[in-house]
Amino acid sequence: MKSDIDTAELMVWLMSRHLARAEVVQLGLASALNQVAALLAHAVAQGQGPAVEDPAGLTLSRAYRSASLSRSERAAQQGAVRRFEAPEWITQMMPRLAGRMGQFVRPLQIDARGRINTLQIADAQRRPRRFAGLAGLAELAEIARPFFAYLPRQDRRCFVDEVEFVVCDPLAANPDPNARIILVTDLAVFEFTRADTRAVSCHPWVSKTALREATPAAVIVEDATVTPLPDADTLRLLREQVDPLGIRNIEFLYGKDRRTGLLKLYADEAARPFFGAHSEHRPR
């Protein structure tokens, strides 16, 4: 039976615990869960956690703020210490952040070896269908240690035996023999190393059978423990301050539900005075 916490909340909390160890978190475009997780990590650490680089404004900031999607550029400017130009961030700042940068990436596909595809998959007629692009994945794979990925809906189409196109190979890009990839999904948490790939923990409401069916055969799931849950204070912080509008839920909506959810979110954000910085209440 599911407790008083939903999948989005659990994923955000799990992701935030990993991001909290980074010096800088890069939010990435169109990545609501990563954004909420980064802001939660920042709030839990009472501002002593990672600085946030937000591509919606290409800013670096430590401001306490709530998550935002339709007003993300304005939100990104809250407390920003600098607005970067894109070439400066991409070619000058990012290479300096090796081992200090954290970002959860949502791949189109990830395979049992941790290789990432964000570019293309074949359609029913075996023609390549293009998606987002190469972006900065090769660069990120080299500096993000561990490399983080997430899947809001894990199944055998996105967690695969072999990706159809390798955009980056984070284990190969990292010279450290103990290189790791952490994957957080709606079912479990996985760890990829050079030795093997295994489920570290399985969410309390997910059966091992369901996990096995949704996971490539080469991935070890049998000895996964049960994923721990956040405490009540952390959940309250997430729900009331970090993400009061439920931006985290957008990534779990598809088709018409997603369109409806996006319009509601836009209306909710527009109806409030700009709520980017929640300076009126200090995090714990």
Add this chain to the structure above:
Amino acid sequence: MATPGAKLATLPEAAALAAGASRIVLGGWSFSRRPLRMAMEWVIRGLRFEELVVMTGGLETDLLLAAGVARRVRSFYLGMEALGMGPGLKAGAEVVEETETSLVLGLNAAVEGVSFLPLPKHHGEALSRMRPELKAVRCPYSGAEYWAIPPIPVDVAYIHGWRADPRGNVVLGGHKGADRLLALAARRVVVTCEELVDDIAATGLEADLTEPLVDKVVHLPGGARPGGCLPGYEPDWPALLEYVGLERGAVTEWAKRGIRMGMG
């Protein structure tokens, strides 16, 4: 010496500079400061050019591909983020793939007038599979291998900013994107702006683009709608979502209607 107002142009005059061009670049980033009114003008005039270059390609890119204005696009990211993909990208398009770094290097090579700039070999493995024309080179000092990224010279850069003066000094406002680099890589630069002021220096703001770089200035309030242009306005998601739901053949009418309604 040019008179202060000599760079002021009408929208049709500025739009026409793109006709038949080999390569056009559009400024802005994500939903911020995209020259959407200019893109709509090209669509309703049936203008054509060869290649569109964008850092991130969103609504403006989708519209130009759907309407057949641009024959191909060069970018490292295409899509409307949380909103999905529009009819132009859904239909499939010719794409020259780039990574964030390779695109910056190619534009910088054009700015610096060099025949290539080196991309570390391991950063370009996926890129080289999509771009088999890329050549590998070896560093004469260290022996390290690189991909030689060729220059990306641009005919005209179109950039939408917040404030400009008639001499061509421009304050971008909001996200800076890569617009200064895009302008430097272009043979000609057209700026459309929300506010036209007599003299940027008198506003106390520092210009992001300066007058030697800028050839034409068009006063075009709302020129980034239905995207955003801070500090003035933010993206109009209902309008963006309406676009996402269009059939490809409906985009020209959407652009005409948008102009009539003052959207862009």
